[in-house]
Amino acid sequence: MAVYEKKYVWSILLRLFHWTFAPSIFTLIVTGLYIHWPWTNTWLEGSHQFTMATMRWIHFIAGMLFTCAVLARLYLWFFGNKYERVWDFLPITGRNIKNLFSTLLYYAYLTDHHEERLGHNALAGTAYFFTILLAIVQFLTGLYLLYPEGSIFTSIGASLFGTQQEARFIHYILNWYFAWFAMVHIYIVVWNDIKHPEGLISSIFDGFKFAKKEQ
Amino acid sequence: MNRSLFMGGIPGTMSRRGFLRACAIATAAMGLPMEMVPKVAEAASDPKRPSVVWLQFQECTGCSESLLRASHPDVATLILDLISLDYHETLSAAAGKQAEENLEKAIERGNYVLVVEGGIPLKDGGVYCKIAGKTAVEILKRAAEKALAIISIGTCASFGGIQAAKPNPTGAVGVSDIIKDKPIINVPGCPPNPENFLSTVLYFLTFKKLPPTDKFGRPLFAYGRKIHDHCERRPHFDEGRYAEQFGDVGHRLGFCLYKVGCKGPETYSNCPVIRFNDVEVWPVSVGNGCYGCTEPNFWDTMTPFHKRLPNVKIPGAGEGIQASAGKIGKAALGVTAAAVAIHAGVGIAKRLATGSKSEE
Ligand code: HEM
Ligand code: SF4
Numbered sequence: 001m002a003v004y005e006k007k008y009v010w011s012i013l014l015r016l017f018h019w020t021f022a023p024s025i026f027t028l029i030v031t032g033l034y035i036h037w038p039w040t041n042t043w044l045e046g047s048h049q050f051t052m053a054t055m056r057w058i059h060f061i062a063g064m065l066f067t068c069a070v071l072a073r074l075y076l077w078f079f080g081n082k083y084e085r086v087w088d089f090l091p092i093t094g095r096n097i098k099n100l101f102s103t104l105l106y107y108a109y110l111t112d113h114h115e116e117r118l119g120h121n122a123l124a125g126t127a128y129f130f131t132i133l134l135a136i137v138q139f140l141t142g143l144y145l146l147y148p149e150g151s152i153f154t155s156i157g158a159s160l161f162g163t164q165q166e167a168r169f170i171h172y173i174l175n176w177y178f179a180w181f182a183m184v185h186i187y188i189v190v191w192n193d194i195k196h197p198e199g200l201i202s203s204i205f206d207g208f209k210f211a212k213k214e215q
Numbered sequence: 216m217n218r219s220l221f222m223g224g225i226p227g228t229m230s231r232r233g234f235l236r237a238c239a240i241a242t243a244a245m246g247l248p249m250e251m252v253p254k255v256a257e258a259a260s261d262p263k264r265p266s267v268v269w270l271q272f273q274e275c276t277g278c279s280e281s282l283l284r285a286s287h288p289d290v291a292t293l294i295l296d297l298i299s300l301d302y303h304e305t306l307s308a309a310a311g312k313q314a315e316e317n318l319e320k321a322i323e324r325g326n327y328v329l330v331v332e333g334g335i336p337l338k339d340g341g342v343y344c345k346i347a348g349k350t351a352v353e354i355l356k357r358a359a360e361k362a363l364a365i366i367s368i369g370t371c372a373s374f375g376g377i378q379a380a381k382p383n384p385t386g387a388v389g390v391s392d393i394i395k396d397k398p399i400i401n402v403p404g405c406p407p408n409p410e411n412f413l414s415t416v417l418y419f420l421t422f423k424k425l426p427p428t429d430k431f432g433r434p435l436f437a438y439g440r441k442i443h444d445h446c447e448r449r450p451h452f453d454e455g456r457y458a459e460q461f462g463d464v465g466h467r468l469g470f471c472l473y474k475v476g477c478k479g480p481e482t483y484s485n486c487p488v489i490r491f492n493d494v495e496v497w498p499v500s501v502g503n504g505c506y507g508c509t510e511p512n513f514w515d516t517m518t519p520f521h522k523r524l525p526n527v528k529i530p531g532a533g534e535g536i537q538a539s540a541g542k543i544g545k546a547a548l549g550v551t552a553a554a555v556a557i558h559a560g561v562g563i564a565k566r567l568a569t570g571s572k573s574e575e
Contacts, residue, residue, distance in 0.1 A: 013554055
C-alpha cells in the first residue's frame with residue numbers, strides 16, 4: 001500500500017486569490033449578462049426597485065474585487081512560492097513542454113502515464129496563464145467602460161481597444177470565455193480529483209496536497 | 216407665438232399626405248403596428264364616424280389650449296377631418312342661445328363621443344358651476360345619456376383636479392364619480408398631451424371600443440410606464456448626480472432633478488417619449504422636475520412640488536452606484552496591498568530567520 005505525505009502547496013494569498021476570483025467571476029457573468037440583456041424590464045423597475053442599477057452596482061463591486069484578485073495573482077507569478085511562480089507551469093522549459101504533451105495525451109485517455117507533480121501541470125498552467133492575461137483585458141475594458149471620461153482608464157482603454165463600443169464588444173466576448181473556462185475548469189478538477197488521491201480539490205481550501213512518499 | 220417656426224412643413228389645411236402622417240403618428244403613439252395605419256385612416260375618414268360633443272366645467276381651458284398647440288394633426292384639420300366637433304364652447308362660432316340649441320341638437324342626433332373638460336362640483340346642489348342656468352351635473356348627465364363613450368380630458372375631469380384639492384370647497388369630483396353606466400376613459404394631465412387625446416379618439420373610431428386601461432382608467436399605451444423609467448436624466452439618478460438646487464452646477468449640467476422635487480419616480484405617463492408642442496420638450500428636459508400631474512389628487516399628494524419625494528431609494532447605498540463602487544474599489548485595493556505586503560514581509564522574515572530561499 002502506498003504511503004502518502006502532506007505537502008504544503010498553496011499559500012494563503014493564493015487561496016485568497018482563488019476564492020475572490022471564482023465567486024466574482026460567477027457574479028460578474030450573471031450580472032454582466034443581465035446588463036447585456038435586461039430580461040426583467042420593465043416589470044421590475046420602479047421607484048422602490050431599480051433592478052438594472054442594482055445589477056450594475058453589484059457588477060462594479062465584483063469587478064473591483066476581481067481586479068484586486070488578478071493583481072494579487074500577478075504578484076504571486078513572480079514572488080509566490082515555487083508552485084505559484086510562472087516558470088513552474090509555463091511550457092518554457094524542457095520539463096514543462098514534455099509535461100504539456102503528456103497531459104494532453106493523458107486527458108484524451110490515450111495513455112495512463114501521469115507525471116506526479118505538486119504544482120499545476122503545464123496544460124492547466126498555460127490555461128491559467130492566458131486566463132489571467134484575458135482577465136487583465138477584461139478589467140481594463142471594464143474600467144474603461146466604467147470611467148469613460150477623463151481618467152487614466154480612458155486613455156489606456158482608448159489606446160488599447162479603440163472606441164467604447166469596441167471595448168464593450170471585447171468585454172462581452174470575453175464574458176463567454178470566462179463562462180467556458182469556469183465550466184471546463186470545474187469539470188477537469190473534479191475529473192482529476194476522482195482519478196487521483198492527491199487531494200486536488202481540498203488543496204484549494206487548506207493548501208495541502210498529498211504526494212506518494214518515496215520509500 | 217410664431218408657430219410656423221415649429222411647423223416643420225406641416226400644411227395648415229390637411230393634404231392627404233398630412234392626414235396619413237397624422238394617422239401614422241397616432242398609430243405609433245397607441246403602440247399599434249404600422250400595418251394598422253390604413254385601418255386608422257379609414258376609420259378617421261369614414262363619413263359615418265361619430266361626432267364629438269365637448270363640455271367644459273370647472274376648468275381653465277388649458278386642456279383645450281394644449282390641443283390648439285398640437286400640430287400633428289393641426290387643430291383645424293383635427294376638427295374638420297379627423298373628428299367632427301358638434302359642440303365646443305370655446306371653439307364654436309355660435310354663442311349664447313344658439314350655442315345651447317346646437318348642443319341640444321347634437322345630443323338628440325346621438326352617435327357622438329362625449330369629451331369632458333373640467334371638474335364637476337356636487338356640493339350645495341352643484342350651484343358652483345352653472346351654464347345657461349343649468350348646473351354642471353345636470354348638463355353632464357343629459358349629455359352622457361346618448362354618448363357612445365366618454366373621454367375625460369385632463370386631471371380635473373378625470374379625478375376632480377385642483378378644485379378637488381383639500382379642502383375641496385365646492386365638492387368637485389371627476390366624471391367617473393357621477394356617470395356609472397357608460398364606457399369612460401381618463402386622459403389626465405395638467406394639461407394632458409394632445410397626442411394622447413387624439414390617439415384615444417382614433418383608437419375608439421378604429422376599434423369601436425376604448426383602449427385597455429390601468430386601474431385609474433387611463434389608456435395603458437400612454438400611461439403604462441413610469442416617467443422615471445424612461446427619463447433621459449435617469450443615468451444621472453443612478454450615478455448619484457443631482458441638481459441640489461435650481462441654478463447650481465448640477466442643474467446647469469443637466470443632472471437628475473429628483474432632489475429639487477421631481478415626481479417622476481411616482482408618476483405614470485409617456486411624457487419623456489411623446490413630449491410636447493412639437494418642439495420636443497417636456498418639463499424635465501427644460502430643467503424643471505415632473506409635478507406628477509397625471510396622478511389622481513396630485514395637488515394634495517405631490518406637493519410641495521419642489522421638495523424631494525420621500526422613500527425613494529437612491530441606488531448604490533444612497534451615493535450612486537459608480538461613486539460607491541469606486542469607494543469599495545479603493546478599499547479593496549488597500550486590502551490587497553496590505554495582503555501582498557504581509558506576504559512579502561513574512562517571506563523576507565523567513566529568509567532572514569532560516570537563511571534559505573525556500574518557501575515550501
Ligand atoms: C469575469 C469578469 C467579467 C465578466 C464576465 C463581465 C461581463 C460583462 C458583460 C456580459 C457585460 C455586458 C456587456 C454588454 O452590454 O454587452 C458587462 C458590462 C460591463 N462591465 Fe463587466 N464583466 C467582467 C468584469 C468586469 C470588471 C473587472 C469591470 C470593472 C470594474 C467591469 C465593468 C463593466 C462595465 C462598466 C460594464 C458596462 C455597464 C453598463 O453598460 O452600464 N466588468 N460586463
Ligand atoms: S427623478 Fe425625475 S429627472 Fe430624475 S431620472 Fe427620475 S424622472 Fe428623470
